[in-house]
Amino acid sequence: MIPRVLTVAGSDSGGGAGIQADLKTMLALGVHGMSVITAVTAQNSLGVQGAWELPVEAVRAQYRSVVDDIGVQAVKTGMLASAELVEAVAELIGATDAPAVIDPVGVSKHGDSLLASSALESVRTKLLPVATVATPNLDEVAQLTGVHVESEEQLRQAAAAVLEYGPSWVLIKGGHLPGDAVDLLTDGAAEHWLRAPRHDNRHTHGTGCTLASAIASGLAKGLAVPEAVTAAKEYVTGAIEAGFALGGGIGPVDHGWRFRDGA
Ligand SMILES: Nc1ncnc2c1ncn2[C@@H]1O[C@H](COP(=O)(O)OP(=O)(O)O)[C@@H](O)[C@H]1O
Numbered sequence: 001m002i003p004r005v006l007t008v009a010g011s012d013s014g015g016g017a018g019i020q021a022d023l024k025t026m027l028a029l030g031v032h033g034m035s036v037i038t039a040v041t042a043q044n045s046l047g048v049q050g051a052w053e054l055p056v057e058a059v060r061a062q063y064r065s066v067v068d069d070i071g072v073q074a075v076k077t078g079m080l081a082s083a084e085l086v087e088a089v090a091e092l093i094g095a096t097d098a099p100a101v102i103d104p105v106g107v108s109k110h111g112d113s114l115l116a117s118s119a120l121e122s123v124r125t126k127l128l129p130v131a132t133v134a135t136p137n138l139d140e141v142a143q144l145t146g147v148h149v150e151s152e153e154q155l156r157q158a159a160a161a162v163l164e165y166g167p168s169w170v171l172i173k174g175g176h177l178p179g180d181a182v183d184l185l186t187d188g189a190a191e192h193w194l195r196a197p198r199h200d201n202r203h204t205h206g207t208g209c210t211l212a213s214a215i216a217s218g219l220a221k222g223l224a225v226p227e228a229v230t231a232a233k234e235y236v237t238g239a240i241e242a243g244f245a246l247g248g249g250i251g252p253v254d255h256g257w258r259f260r261d262g263a
């Protein structure tokens with residue numbers, strides 16, 4: 001049967017990040033994508049113009065509908081908006097027998113907040129402990145741990161600080177550093193450095209969502225964490241290289257890059 005992956009995340013009306021990015025990634029990677037919507041954003045290439053959370057019962061009901069009938073081989077989380085939603089989702093994932101990729105989404109590329117600051121402690125103490133892989137970017141590392149990364153060498157210190165909260169693995173995304181796009185994956189023992197050339201393309205909306213969904217897709221297919229992350233890094237790198245202009249601001253990565261002529 002086709003591997004099934006569930007994303008628990010917010011909707012991006014512009015289609016570059018959030019649920020829309022997750023489902024496109026899953027389609028491109030050959031798994032069946034399913035969704036639990038946590039919040040709706042009015043969003044485009046210029047930023048987030050509005051955001052509305054769903055009631056916690058609506059989130060729980062969507063999750064139960066999918067997991068109890070269809071079943072999941074991996075779960076991925078994105079925008080969770082509030083402490084109440086973070087805690088409910090952490091409890092649901094903790095009771096589900098499937099690997100979980102936790103993208104602790106805090107702020108969009110344009111600086112719009114997608115998580116209440118009152119939810120940070122719940123992310124640290126409830127959500128990170130149920131993660132098979134946590135995938136913070138450098139702003140999220142700073143928010144969650146107080147570690148400010150300014151160079152590749154400091155990625156190790158960031159990883160150690162996030163691992164303190166209990167995820168099995170952490171992937172620190174160094175995409176916001178200058179130079180090559182270098183990420184560090186570690187479980188505290190093994191270390192895998194993932195390096196890709198930086199593509200000088202401003203159309204990078206949705207990079208983090210795409211990477212986390214690609215990791216979840218790999219895990220659902222039965223790959224081990226290092227192999228799933230390596231394959232996901234290759235996919236997101238291609239999607240960034242092919243990112244295209246839409247609207248007047250930052251366009252999306254191209255989730256369908258492997259289907260284009262010549263790819
Ligand atoms: N310009 C770029 N060229 C190539 N890879 C990039 C670029 N920007 C980010 N990445 C990679 O994209 C992935 C997502 O990272 P990042 O953009 O830091 O996440 P987020 O969207 O959560 O801020 C990482 O693997 C990172 O190294």
Ligand SMILES: Cc1ncc(COP(=O)(O)OP(=O)(O)O)c(N)n1
Nearest residue numbers: 010017018108109205206207208209
């Ligand atoms: C609804 C929603 N969820 C998550 C994000 C952040 O997505 P990300 O992949 O980190 O992309 P950028 O916002 O950094 O471009 C979002 N914007 N909206």
